Amino acid sequence: MLTSKEQKLEKELxxxxxxxxxxYENMLVMADEIGSRFxxxxxxxxxxxxxxxxxxxxxxxxxxxxxxxxYGWKRGPVxxxxxxxxxxxxxxxxxxxxxxxxVEADVINLGTGSxxxxxxxxxxxxxxxxxxxxxxxxxxxxxxxRRTKYGYAVKYGAVGFIFxxxxxGQLAPTGSLRPSYRMGGEIPGxxxxxxxxxxxxxxxxDKPVRVKFSDGSKVLPNTKSAxxxxxxxxxxxxxxxxxxxxxxxxxxxxxMDNLSGTVVTMELAxxxxxxxxxxxxxxxxxxxxxxxxxxxxxxxxxxxxxDQMKNTAMMVNLELGGLAYVDGMKHAAFTVYQPPEMKxxxxxxxxxxxxxxxxxxGMSAASDHWPFVMQGVxxxxxxxxxxxxxxxxxxxxxxxxxxxxxxxxxRNLQEGTMLMxxxxxxxANQRKRIAKHxxxxxxxxGLEKTGMKKTLEIQLKWHPDSPR
Ligand SMILES: [Zn+2]
Numbered sequence: 001m002l003t004s005k006e007q008k009l010e011k012e013l014x015x016x017x018x019x020x021x022x023x024y025e026n027m028l029v030m031a032d033e034i035g036s037r038f039x040x041x042x043x044x045x046x047x048x049x050x051x052x053x054x055x056x057x058x059x060x061x062x063x064x065x066x067x068x069x070x071y072g073w074k075r076g077p078v079x080x081x082x083x084x085x086x087x088x089x090x091x092x093x094x095x096x097x098x099x100x101x102x103v104e105a106d107v108i109n110l111g112t113g114s115x116x117x118x119x120x121x122x123x124x125x126x127x128x129x130x131x132x133x134x135x136x137x138x139x140x141x142x143x144x145x146r147r148t149k150y151g152y153a154v155k156y157g158a159v160g161f162i163f164x165x166x167x168x169g170q171l172a173p174t175g176s177l178r179p180s181y182r183m184g185g186e187i188p189g190x191x192x193x194x195x196x197x198x199x200x201x202x203x204x205x206d207k208p209v210r211v212k213f214s215d216g217s218k219v220l221p222n223t224k225s226a227x228x229x230x231x232x233x234x235x236x237x238x239x240x241x242x243x244x245x246x247x248x249x250x251x252x253x254x255x256m257d258n259l260s261g262t263v264v265t266m267e268l269a270x271x272x273x274x275x276x277x278x279x280x281x282x283x284x285x286x287x288x289x290x291x292x293x294x295x296x297x298x299x300x301x302x303x304x305x306x307d308q309m310k311n312t313a314m315m316v317n318l319e320l321g322g323l324a325y326v327d328g329m330k331h332a333a334f335t336v337y338q339p340p341e342m343k344x345x346x347x348x349x350x351x352x353x354x355x356x357x358x359x360x361x362g363m364s365a366a367s368d369h370w371p372f373v374m375q376g377v378x379x380x381x382x383x384x385x386x387x388x389x390x391x392x393x394x395x396x397x398x399x400x401x402x403x404x405x406x407x408x409x410x411r412n413l414q415e416g417t418m419l420m421x422x423x424x425x426x427x428a429n430q431r432k433r434i435a436k437h438x439x440x441x442x443x444x445x446g447l448e449k450t451g452m453k454k455t456l457e458i459q460l461k462w463h464p465d466s467p468r
Contacts, residue, residue: 001352006425009278013271013421017414022270024410026054026263030246031253031405038250039180039290040072040223047246048226051266051287055230058270065226068300070290071180072223073097075250076216078190084210086203090196093251094217095146095163095189096176096293103160103188104212105130109201112166113149114138115455118156127157130211132197135173135394136166143394145366147294150177151458154186160213161189164197167393171400172196174249179294179461181303181468184219225289227297230269234282238311240427241284241377242268242420244318245291245298245368252403254292257395260324260408261317262287264417271421279428281313288368294461298368302375303467309375313434314427316420317369321398322384323416330384330412332419333358337369337379338438345435346380353422358385363452365459371467376437382420384412440464 002010034050035043048065055063073096080092083104094100106129111117113133118126131153137143146163153161165173170193177185190213192200200209228246231239244261248254269285289297302309323330336342336359346359364370369379389396397403427434444464447453456462 002426006429009275010422010425013425014418016271017267017418017421021267021414023263023267023413023417026266027255027259027405027408027410030259030262031255036248036250036252036254037246039225039247039293040074040220041250044225044247044289048228051228051246054266055269059273060230060269063228063230066229066301067224067226068297068304069222069224070296070300071184072220073180073184073293074218074220076100076218078213078215080190080192080211080213082200082203082209082211085207088203090192090200091172092190092192092196092213093172093174094215095174095191096249097178097180097185097219098189098215098217099185099219100215100217101188102214103130105159105210107132107162107209107211112136112138112144113152114140114142114144115148115152116140118152123156126153129158130160130162131158132162132164134164134166134197137391137394146175147177147459148455150185150189151460155458158187160187163189163191165191165194165400167396168194169402170195171402173399174251175399176293179296180290181294181296181299182460188213188215190215225297227289227301228287230285232269232272232276232283234279234428236280238313239282239284239308240314240316240424241286241312241372242316242318242424243286243288243368244320245289246287247289247292248403249292249399252401253405254403255405255408256321256324256403257398258291258319258321260320260413264318264320264413264420267417268421268424272424281428283424283428291368295366295368295370299371299468302371306375306467309377312372312377315369315372315377315379317367317379317381319367319381319383320413320416322390324408324413325384326407326409331357332382332416333385335381335383336361337363337373337381339378339435342378342380342435349423349426353419355419363450365452365456365461374443374464374467376439376443378435378437382416
């Protein structure tokens with residue numbers, strides 16, 4: 001419960017979001033004028049400068065770009081040709097972190113590329129072939145990450161990887177193949193639209209498909225990027241990290257994924273700055289770079305700031321894609337990563353603010369909370385309310401050329417911001433500790449039990465003793 005002073009402050013904060021929100025303004029500049037903000041592009045640098053400038057305008061003298069080094073990547077042109085049983089050329093694009101190269105081989109169609117579908121075939125049936133799989137939810141109802149599918153393809157000895165969108169619209173999907181804080185991909189990977197992939201299969205008429213593709217992309221070791229950090233110190237040296245990644249994919253504006261989370265992070269920083277000194281805990285606003293190339297910016301941030309982890313009371317990840325979506329009114333919901341007691345904390349919060357919504361518990365390694373989680377930091381994720389659409393469409397427009405501003409309704413983001421600022425107010429001022437850190441041994445045990453360790457091994461992301 002809030003004190004009467006805090007209640008007054010809360011009213012001011014909510015009013016400020018409703019009346020003077022800069023969410024949409026910042027989105028328009030960063031999407032339409034600046035661009036994709038993709039790792040290694042000029043728009044990435046421009047976005048960094050813009051965010052630091054804006055945060056300084058909001059009063060954060062300490063706003064800065066903190067650099068890190070990673071395996072960069074440059075997209076090159078792709079030429080895709082079916083060589084048998086029919087000869088024909090198709091359109092395709094490279095998948096981020098593909099090392100490039102030319103391959104020609106028979107295609108093995110592994111459906112959605114889930115572990116079950118890989119495990120149903122022998123590695124020798126895949127060896128030397130090009131794996132084709134789609135982005136659809138697996139036959140057992142699971143959404144499997146592209147990096148897992150690619151990891152299996154490499155492990156089984158495939159020479160190439162074709163990732164087919166399962167959503168219509170002539171949209172070839174992109175997405176990264178390996179964690180760029182460690183490495184680039186081993187075999188070339190390309191994305192094709194549902195229409196292209198299914199046409200190839202139809203033309204083959206159940207005969208083996210043979211394709212040749214060349215990919216001009218390159219992995220560029222020792223590339224530099226930066227995370228944008230602004231700090232609002234509290235009265236004690238304990239911090240809440242709130243943020244999300246600012247980079248999008250180079251083929252689109254990345255408006256939903258994840259400019260939406262970026263502008264909400266900036267708005268929260270703007271809202272709270274006038275009240276500096278009124279909070280017990282500090283709040284560290286971070287816009288992470290290079291998430292789209294393997295959760296790299298947040299991983300490097302954690303690796304370079306291990307001393308901060310003990311005093312990080314909470315990591316709130318803002319990957320708000322679906323919450324920004326224009327298709328009707330969206331409400332926010334939460335996922336608790338760890339510890340399980342946080343579920344009750346959120347339940348009490350939602351009751352207090354009269355915002356009934358869903359809270360799930362679970363784990364995912366595919367976004368910026370992950371490196372914090374591995375250091376034991378309590379972590380939660382705000383997102384849109386779960387729906388059948390997500391299960392059917394998966395990323396939807398995400399990771400395609402269509403993730404642009406016309407899909408965004410800023411009112412949905414305003415609602416999310418109002419909820420989040422109320423949550424931060426309570427977290428920053430709660431007298432008792434918010435939640436316990438989780439010991440590494442316990443984290444590992446949990447990941448073994450759920451099978452996530454195996455998935456991370458396949459993705460080459462299993463390194464519990466080292467943050468990167
Ligand atoms: Zn994202």
